[in-house]
Amino acid sequence: MNIGHAAAASGVSAKMIRYYESIGLIPRTVRTEAGYRVYSDQDVHTLRFIRRARDLGFSVEQIADLVSLWRDRERASKDVKAIALDHVSVLERKIRELQEMASTLKHLAENCSGDSRPHCPILEELASEEPLPVHGKADARFSALRGA
Numbered sequence: 001m002n003i004g005h006a007a008a009a010s011g012v013s014a015k016m017i018r019y020y021e022s023i024g025l026i027p028r029t030v031r032t033e034a035g036y037r038v039y040s041d042q043d044v045h046t047l048r049f050i051r052r053a054r055d056l057g058f059s060v061e062q063i064a065d066l067v068s069l070w071r072d073r074e075r076a077s078k079d080v081k082a083i084a085l086d087h088v089s090v091l092e093r094k095i096r097e098l099q100e101m102a103s104t105l106k107h108l109a110e111n112c113s114g115d116s117r118p119h120c121p122i123l124e125e126l127a128s129e130e131p132l133p134v135h136g137k138a139d140a141r142f143s144a145l146r147g148a
Contacts, residue, residue, distance in 0.1 A: 006039035010047035020050065025064055058087055100134045 007014045017037075020026045026046055029037045049070060053063045062083055069075045069083075108122045125132065 001039050001044070003037045003039065006037075006044050006047065009044045011051045012047045017047065020047075023060065025050065025060065025067065056087070057091060058083075062087060104132060104134060 001009070003014045003017055006012075007017060010017075012020075017026070021028055026043065029039055029043060031037055046067065049067065050063055053066055058066065065083055066080065069080050105122075108125055111121045113119070
């Protein structure tokens with residue numbers, strides 16, 4: 001099948017398929033005499049594997065390791081588990097960071113009167129030279145901004 005059919009069948013765009021080929025994540029495919037790429041069912045299966053790994057947020061490097069392990073029938077499942085658990089740790093850290101950002105923004109919004117006056121603690125905080133406080137750690141600073 002051509003790249004368009006492989007893209008449709010795998011859920012990976014043709015652009016990303018070319019990129020994955022260029023970085024060696026998938027092997028360079030056979031080409032016709034006219035230079036068109038030809039993909040097999042196995043290539044599409046690999047592309048689906050990659051898409052699912054990307055959907056879970058794995059990095060390209062992690063996906064390369066996972067593809068290698070997937071192809072290695074002598075692999076140790078502990079190696080796969082280690083990659084997955086490392087990724088879970090990264091995701092949990094990102095979740096905490098996003099929750100802190102949301103909490104800080106929510107707190108700033110709660111301290112903004114939202115009326116026709118120009119004073120806005122949200123803009124003042126964004127313009128501040130100091131690092132953004134994490135909600136709960138700098139309530140006094142937010143209170144001072146609200147009254148300014």
